[in-house]
Amino acid sequence: MGLLGARADAPIPGLCPGCALIHIPLFVDAVSPSARVDDLAAAIEGAVAAGARVINLSLAILGGDSQINPRLAAALEAAEASGAVLLVAAGNQGRRVTGQLLSHPAVIPVVAADAAQILLPDSNFGPEITRRGVAALGRMAGYAPDGGTTVMSGTSVAAAVATGILAQLWSERPDIDADTLRSAVAALGPRDGAKPPMLDRNRVLAELDRMVGADGEARTNDTRLQGAMTMTTGNGRSPTSAVGGLLSRSMQIVRPAGGDCGCGAPDGACSCGGHHDTLSGFVYAIGTIEADYPNIAIEREMQLIANHLSVGAEIERDGSTKLTEDRNWQHAVLSKDRKLTRYIARQLRWRLTIEDFPVFLLNPNDPGYFDDLIDALARPKYPAKAESRRGKSAAKQAIPIAEHAGLAEDLDVVVGVVGPRTPDGIVISLDQIFQVDRNQLIPDGLKYFPQIADSHGLTDEDRAYNFLFARYRPPLGEIDDYKFMGMRIVPSRLGSDTGRIVRAIYTFRNPAAGEREFFVRVDxxxxxPMIVSPWQPYLERGGRL
Structure with missing residues (x-):
């Protein structure tokens, strides 16, 4: 409210101090404030009834993106019919999003950008946002609840900034209608990337002049933003129809879009200490692909198909592992007749574990990836023990859990887009799978490289680490007598206007000659990711930026 309505002579002037403000409480003060979607619908209805023309929604609906709430649909339709414009925060989970609220024609989605007009790493994105939304400044000074000032960050801030800009602009051009204003915003460009165009007051005014003219007369070639008045389900039916009436709403809740943290912790309670401010929305992770069963019925079906294919007795496996959970057995069943077993492969819960921690649920974008997932089970998760045990070949033995702790062979790389966080892990929309050799992660005996690559691969820093270890072999000929000491990732000045570019700085030490550092830039x-400059000596210039 202060960001919008503070007086012009206040320490931080409001964006639209001359506009009348209506405050309809939706959340209460709490560690993790939330509300029902029906409460949000009632709040929108109340704003429309009070005569609001611009409605700011610095919040996000968490839950199934495909779910339709009939009351919210009716409230949004009423808002559009009343001539109101709604600005909605995209959310701060750093992932691709869609959904009922962001896709409604009455709504302008808003993402958060920094002063260099670069999308904040934890800002959500998506096709509807790119097509119709805008970006606004998402990190700026504002008022704190205790009456002081603070620095606010996130798409909630960006939504309020966009609301203030459009409210002030609309007050100057009161004769235009909501459809014309939305059309002028949608005409901004470019719209060919993850970030929609920055909302700029002068550009919107220029577009309005082109469409309507300063005299209020419409141009003959006016292009207007079109959109159905009624929200539909994915099958094209109204949510009030028989199908729409069955759509579950129990998992959907409304939360403030958030501030500095985008960790996506359950119930909105931050668990990262605010250190996930570089979430990219993508993943580049190194781990081990594994398969388990979402329910007992799928496990029993796996056993039935194994019996049908006569798979079981001949499989060498670790005696401490249940048959249906043994990787050798799973691979033998799924690979025996892939055409026959494809249906069961689709039913399994495919995971990527990192150092034995189950982190990701893999959602392949291409059916062909199931062959890659199945093949990943053929490799042993742990290295074979050197000596034989009970007369068996060493190559066929797995090390018991007590002995192999921390020795998992992380030989699979997954690349994709981060999806929702579930109790079973973070869903990854999978675009690439490939294998890496352990020796590839330890070039020329640099034994600490796997430890450096020990990460979830969600942040820009960790994605750069993992990309380099999976795809790049440093030219080490210049430092034969030096010992590798480590590597750090720091932002590059070159990325301030063109994207997110980081420097990977490798440090080597020779007891007699001291330290030498080399670096490559990674976009x-x-x-x-891609390398944008070659391996070269690093010169410290007095700062880490």
């Missing part, structure tokens, strides 16, 4: 703006 981590997009899903697939």
């Amino acid at each position: 981590v703006t997009h899903e697939f």
